[in-house]
Amino acid sequence: MRSIALATLLAGSAALAGCMTTAEPVTASNTVCGTYGYIDVNNDGFITGDEWNTYRSNAYGFWDVDKDGRISRSEFENCWRGGGFYRTAYYNPDYWTNYWTAFDANGDGYLSNDEYWSAAAWTRIDRNGNGRIDSDEWVWWPR
Template sequence: MKYVLVVAALALAPVANAETVAELHEKELNAIDANNDGFLSKDEFNAFSDYAFQEMDEDKNGTLGLNEAKPFLDIKQFQDVDSNGDSLVSKAEYNAQMESDFTEADQDGNGQLD
């Protein structure tokens, strides 16, 4: 779950004053859990991931440069996501990483994060 936290960081901004990590995680999940069932489905995760990419893509060119990603990824993480090494993270590269992160985090394989 290396990069799921990066995406989640965007959701944390409104709840940055949470007193405990558990409270932070609960508020984070509630912000993304569209149907309020207490779980993060693949569809909810994908919708939020799409939103996060759009928010990070400041110049709206469909890719993330290092400067756009810096608040969320360190240089090593950026290079890992930039699978073709062109110094840009495309939407496809980002989606592939998010897919991998979701699969890794979904330890019981039920298609949702709890």
């Protein structure tokens, strides 16, 4: 009787093991804008130029929610407030206007692909000029 129960238990366990799925990669909590994932890919607390440029080139389409080829102020705010692209400990959803101001270089109320996470924005955020953005620079910087 014990061997039958053990065999049944093992067969059930094997069947359940086949149902297991692999863990999904860490992505944004905002499923519309942030499905690309985090900027700080290696989670070392710094954003390198490569990480910035990779995020910039891959995530623009996610933030352009209505797919009109540009990101409006409201799309940007909604995506920024949705979070998920940067670790919660280093992120303040209320600072979206600082980043909007840095990104919307021509002040037209929209971000083109050239403005979105641009080199000019990088320069304004990387205040100490060391080629990487640390958590202090990311969390707060002057307008």
